[in-house]
Amino acid sequence: MVDMHGNSPKSLRQDLLKQRKEFASGNGYGAAEAGLIAGINHFLANEGNFIRSIALYWPIQNEVDLRPTLLSWMKNGAQNRLALPYARPDKHLDFFEWQEGDALIPSAHGVPEPDPENENRQQLIPDCILIPCVGWSSSVLNGKSRYWRLGYGGGYFDRTLAQLRKDNPNLICMGVGFNWQKLDDSQWAAQTHDEPLDLLLTESGLLR
Template sequence: MPGMHGNSLKTLRQELLTQRTHFAAGASYPESLNNLTAGLSQFLGQQNPSSVALYVPIQNEPDLRPTLLSWASSNNEHQLALPFARPDKHLEFYTWEPGDVLIPSKHHVPEPDPKNAQRHPIIPDCILIPCVGWSQSKVGSKNHYWRLGYGGGYFDRTLAQLRKAKPSLLCLGVGFDWQQLDDAQWQAQKHDEPLDFMLTESALKG
């Protein structure tokens, strides 16, 4: 686990990303990924969303696409979507199917083509959000989960807006147990949007 860094978020992110690279190449990774996908299947069964926004994994983020494609093919009313980063640093979601041409963003993230007339914008029922790090806090008896991302603020801006348009929206953070940060390492700021659930290899936390 990375040590204390005060305000040096850049250093903390870099250490977490380096650790994720080593973790993804390690012997325990396949089992951890299997446990993660089992937890995702449990979540989908419990919450029963009609549409899920996923992500194309970069920098050793866990690849959940096979599980989600299986989920989508099990019911023709299930839809998958991918985020597109707008110039105003908000995300827009477009329906996605395997085989769609994806275009790399300026951050090298493969994105849907908003000009693809066969795909339409959608506010999904559920958004899967990969974490560089994550933390947990308690308010009364309720747990809150927070995501440390890459620093662009796209998800926080987008969630603040989408939650007004769709109060039932569910946000599921995706990460591993070792990525959990304590208050000495990182604390969520006022502009950070909480996650509704946190999925790790050991548990679905909500």
Template structure:
């Protein structure tokens, strides 16, 4: 059973994710999740010109090679990585394999915002790693929610970007075992919902 405070819950989940990544069947679980991602890209990838990924840290699943393949299939497609602003919002800059990245204060490799060859882009789709996740029914519709690292960067950014682009698609990336019930954690009023949730079992919409 997870502790009730968000901080201790995150610590427990991150420790559990580290142990999970060391298990023998982890490679197959990763492959299953990436298979669902490939199916999503085959079904909907032509609708997106720019897709935001994350640089994996702390045993987050690595989707880079899959997304690089998606981008290489069409010269009009681009990948972006987030850059954390001092006001705790994110900007997204174009990223290509081999680009030099800068370490953020959180230890996450980020694009150089002063690199004129890599312009800022508002992505059409954002993939967001989850520390934990939950679902709830709102007005007869199932919504999915992300428990992150606690900084609030993605929630602030999604609220801002959705005003500019109502068609923005936000996809959480996690594992089945990370699902939380209301006794463990529930979304707050400032939390932004996810449009989809990708796990090793399925793509939840």
């Protein structure tokens, strides 16, 4: 359970990021990282044939690095493509094809992102998006579990997902997090503008 000091999402994020930094330097991180990588490999082995493009994230602040796993998936299929998000000034995300070794540019938040002026890398609408969680929660609606992501607070993914789901109704949006990041209703509850996740990957496996 995550302790919460104060009741604002901002202080909760700060607590969670501090705890993730401590967790990353502790004894349990290696096993949790291996569990997440095994989970994404299992997903790709079972459902990767239906996916042609995956938008991944460039890991920051002790997020698990899934790039080697996804690069292997890309190399295993001639049509498989990877993409990285580019943060637009209007706080939406565009996704551009990414290949290992591409020159990236720092975003306003210091995250490496693709150069939208690179004519060799086209923009695409991904079939699957992997989104790292600062925290996450679950709720039950009509007997069905739903999963929600607490992010860094910029709102980029929520705005982008609302549009992408119109453009691609089969989009798979997968949150990536750790078991200990789960929040209860007294700590944080999703707001009406928050977009639900289709899947949540933790070291325990894939939650649907």
